[in-house]
Amino acid sequence: MDTAIIYATKHGCTEKCSQTLANELPANTQLFNLETSDIINIDNYEVIILGGSIHAGMVNKTLKKYIEKNLALLSDKKIGLFLCCMEENDKAIEQFNNAFPEKLRNRATAKGFFGGEFNFEKMNFIEKAIIKKIAHIEDSMSKINYQNIKTFATEMIK
Numbered sequence: 001m002d003t004a005i006i007y008a009t010k011h012g013c014t015e016k017c018s019q020t021l022a023n024e025l026p027a028n029t030q031l032f033n034l035e036t037s038d039i040i041n042i043d044n045y046e047v048i049i050l051g052g053s054i055h056a057g058m059v060n061k062t063l064k065k066y067i068e069k070n071l072a073l074l075s076d077k078k079i080g081l082f083l084c085c086m087e088e089n090d091k092a093i094e095q096f097n098n099a100f101p102e103k104l105r106n107r108a109t110a111k112g113f114f115g116g117e118f119n120f121e122k123m124n125f126i127e128k129a130i131i132k133k134i135a136h137i138e139d140s141m142s143k144i145n146y147q148n149i150k151t152f153a154t155e156m157i158k
């Protein structure tokens, strides 16, 4: 089944995770960055995987708008949903539930929490200040959960 991974990213973590995921899926998987891709023809794909990241509690606006606009078209697809974020457990679930509409969450074949990264090289001055203050982190760090990406891929394929 042809698969599209449609994602939005601010500092590149969701892109990295999308590429890792694509490598775990069959070869007929295509990647679409919502910021840079031309119009995506959803009709060409039976499987749609939507991924985004959380900044200040909110998922990327481009992803949110894309889902709102295409909700009807997405309704008859096999769906996977994943999030990149640094929060874990209940907070991560809350962010996930706010990021994706109930209609998609209820029928998603796989839901993934892929962890996240703080990439100081890509942050602006304000972002750096926020992360230093709130997360008490001074340097870039990664806690991408590669096992969760693998598990997500397995669930999508079976």
Ligand SMILES: Cc1cc2nc3c(=O)[nH]c(=O)nc-3n(C[C@H](O)[C@H](O)[C@H](O)COP(=O)(O)O)c2cc1C
Residues within 6 Å of the ligand: 008, 009, 010, 011, 012, 013, 014, 015, 052, 053, 054, 055, 056, 057, 058, 084, 085, 086, 087, 088, 095, 115, 116, 117, 118, 119, 123, 127, 130, 131
């Ligand atoms: C300014 C800023 C705010 C953030 N706010 C949150 C947040 O509210 N909750 C969370 O779980 N992670 C938060 N994060 C962590 C991001 O979700 C994480 O860096 C993620 O890997 C970003 O993915 P992206 O590079 O694809 O945008 C924040 C990161 C930055 C830089």
